[in-house]
Amino acid sequence: MAAPWFDDLTLQLDEDFDDEEQLSGNFWKVDLQSEKCSEVTCKLLIVSLGDSPYLFTSKFLRPRTGEWEPVAHIRLRKDTDDYASWEKATLKRTESVIWRGNSGAAILECRQEVLPEVSNAWSEAVLDFVKAEQVVVLSTYPAARLQSEENIMDSLPMLRCLTSSTWSHRTPWPLLQSPDVILGCAAAVLTQCQLRRVASAVYSLVIGQADVDMDALALLLQVMDTDVCSKYFADLLSAPRSAALSELRRIIPPPSSSGSMFQ
Secondary structure: OOOOOOOHHHHHHHOOOOHHHHHOOOEEEEEEEOOOOOOEEEEEEEEEEOHHHHHHHHHHHHHHOOOEEEEEEEEEEEEOOOHHHHHHHHOOOOEEEEEEEOOOEEEEEEOOOOOHHHHHHHHHHHHHHEEEEEEEEEEEEEHHHOOOOOOOHHHOOEEEEEEOOOOOOOOOOOEOOOOOOOOHHHHHHHHHHHHHOOEEEEEEEEEOOOOOOHHHHHHHHHHHOOOOOHHHOHHHHHOOHHHHHHHHHHHOOOOOOOOOOOO
């Protein structure tokens, strides 16, 4: 079920690198820090990228599915020989957190977009630390960038997916078709999983706006009810669907004029 154009993903990542900036010694570095363990072994890793997935996992999924322990932080910082510039750059770093659950699953939450030039290094750091048998990525995809489908505005939000060649499970939603490609960390994680022979699927939430809405969160809940994820969240999924949807509605923040609820 892998996308037929999977090899193009690596090429897409390479185009994002700025050789001149890297050679100058003034570029971003990835720091993964953990005081609890040297690595995490789990059955399932859920990678949550962007506003809607972050809100879903941090405010709904984790609080309702047992105990979760933060085991690592991933920070971006800008390397420079100028100490004043370095100090200022560290204040602008983005941070991701890896959580370990008691059911054999782990969740990585990244609410801000990782810079394209470090997405590959970021994904390598994640998968070097988390040894997962299966990886599910929850991400967003702007509808304005979708070229393979027409007249979709009345159908938004919707889900599209891509899988690694080792993914053997049923995917209830259509594959993202060429010429559309995923970018950034979603593409980097899928590429790394392909290289490491780790079964992986990226579920992209195609949206027409930046703010989170109820329909988008309900689709992410459906992903948790697939055969890969459902065994880890059985208690949550066994509750009446109306109750789950009511809880999702409560966590939606008011619309933000800045385009992101986390500004």
